[in-house]
Amino acid sequence: MGQPHHHAQRHAHSRCHRRPRHPADPPHQPARPAAGFPRPRRRARRTCTNGGRFERVASSPVRPSGAASAADDDTPQRLFNRHFLLLWQGQTVSGVGISLSQIATVYWLLQETGSATTMGLVSMAAALPGVILGPVGGAIADRYSRKRLIVIGDCLLGVAALCLGFAFLAVDGAVGAKVAALVVSGVLTGIVSSFFRPAVMASIPNLVPTTRLSTANAMNSFSMTASMGIGTAIGGVLFRLLGAPALFLANGVTYLVSALSETFIRVPQTLPQAPPSMRALFSAFVSDVATGLGHVWNRPGLRNMVLAFAVLNLVSAPTGVLLPILLDQHRGLAPDWFGYLMAAMAAGNVAGMAFAGVVRIDGPARLAYGLTALFTMAAATFLIGVAESPYLLLAANAVNGVFMGIMTVAFTTLMQATTPDELRGRVMSVMMTVIGGTVPLAMGLAGVLADAVDQNVPLLFMAAGALTACVATVVGCNRPFREFIGTRLLGA
Template sequence: MNRNLFFLWQGQVISQLGMQAYTIAMMFWIMESSGSSAAMSVIFALSTLPQIIFGPIAGVIADRHANRKIIIWCDLIRGSTVLVMAAVLFSDLFSTAQVVIFFAVTACINGGCKAFFQPAIDAWIPDLTTREKLPQVMATFGSTTQATMVLGQASRGILFTLLGAPLLLLVDAVSYFLSALSECFIKQKTQDNSDRAIAITASFKSYKDDLLTGWRYLAGTSGMVPAALFVASINFFIAPVMLLLPFYVANQISAGAEWYGFLLAALALGSIIGYSHSNHLKQVLKKRSSLMLVSLHCFAFSLFIFSQSHHVYLSSFSFFTAGILPGFV
């Protein structure tokens, strides 16, 4: 890994850790202060909406503009918004409803930054390494992201218990600023951005053409659309589980915030194992459709056991198993 890749990798790791801290602080503060799952669902929707809106064009923009600036600005904006959020909680001047509104605005801004951040990372990596080393570098970044999720989720639950939401958000904000600082040391060749010389109408047409080309490729490639709908349906039906998880931890298994982090870490660790062993299992079962069908039924059974459990260790094991099976899918 060369110098530029190291700074990019380091910034991504720090940023990922910060993201886990914000999610846990936000969810448990809302649960403890308002007890409203509806407020939490609205905030999650607001954090996802910008990614739905900007997701299709984010990749196009990342391909055509300086990725370094996009990534640094995303980290700076996220760090600033979370810092304001920490100040709001520290001040204790606002009502619960007002703080929830602040969380909603922060979630919306951070969701917009996230929509541009990851495509910019993915588009930049090939420019920072050779074609021969690209698969290894992509694998390193992918595995690091998963490992960081496990570490971040496990540790942030403990930190929330020890520090509370305001201090944890302050740590989160600092992590984003450190990530931006790390990315400032990456050297990127100056690119001749031809878009600046094109009229606004022509520039818009260029973006639109690139976007339509991507959609045509998706629609014209056999199996792509059903696969996308299949994955989307799984995400749609699993969303309520993640939304209600803090209430499950507090009310059903009578545990603290640290166990919320442990459960998410178990899910992420299971996912890593599922991904890493899926190719071997596919060769054993021969047919992908059989593997997917068996995995989905076992996944549903694991979630059923999880829903009935009142013990932290059984909940952890069933959630860990539930993480493995979508990895196969």
């Protein structure tokens, strides 16, 4: 005879150890694979049913050998892992090309047009798309694969730079057509960068251990600054020897090399559920952008920090347009010296970033370093306006670079560490949009102001230094700003 029915039920229960699903339990939702990872295989396993019988059902996803899960890579154990180093390498290579292209643009415009207004307007055209599309780019970086945005962005930037170089070769002698080509290329570059930059900035915290985020930011900023320093150091000489088209073509090649390096990166990312229709997708984007703006605006310390740096950009951005005029018309220096000064700033920037990556700058120390940096940069900018010696100009630019590097690492780390991962792309894009939003206005005004004062550029540098000191004084007296900048980060 078999066992009684109630014994069979108890025996089945002892083998299963399954708790009945409670009506309040949430329904099971399979995890969506992280962006950039292959869809994991499923392996069948034996499981017990309510009646005590075993059936073969699909188990939870099993990762392929050697593949990491999104959860694992959210907290990587090593800073120098393959994925972060590939991103770092790609940014380093493209930075050289960017600096070569910038020097070619500035000095070609100065030689062919001699107009500070034209230089400012071309720079403004390149910066304007980032202001308009920045929040949208951040929302896309949170909703779509950041790796794909990075790779596709570098490819498009490379194609745009190559087209600019070939356009200069094709329309030899037509200054107006070349200026138009610079404007079109600048606008296209600005549009692509609006999606590319937030994706890069939002990816870094997912590629390194939380405790090494500050060092990772220092390395990333170091790579861009060092490579641009190399490019600017040789850019003036190469422009004089090879001309602008060759430098534009070199920029395009470096972008494509960077894209090739980044195709091998895996960026762990939890993607939201795709909206069912285009209308729902548009509504989701509007909601995403509003969420990012609201996150920044509803935090007074964060809001005041972003606004303060926007004002600082408005004051300091014109110096990039005005420095070649200062060197050429007021100091009588060759284009090579513009490269040397930018290289000095880059070297100082690297030193500052290295310092911020090694020395723990957290809590009240971040506030102290930040205010010291602002007042020191104000003095250095004022000195550029009065110094006659090129070596004093080199020293002032190097000092500006040191403190700029410290501020970049310290404040970027603060922004990343205090922002949830699902909002990071949007918040970083809001920061870049608001802070960078003053750049087009500043560059456009720089040329107009320079021509209005008969290109008395030294006076404008002295005014920029004085205004920077005023901004430092105002933010130093603002309590929400001081409290946010002085935030202590756990494990940072």
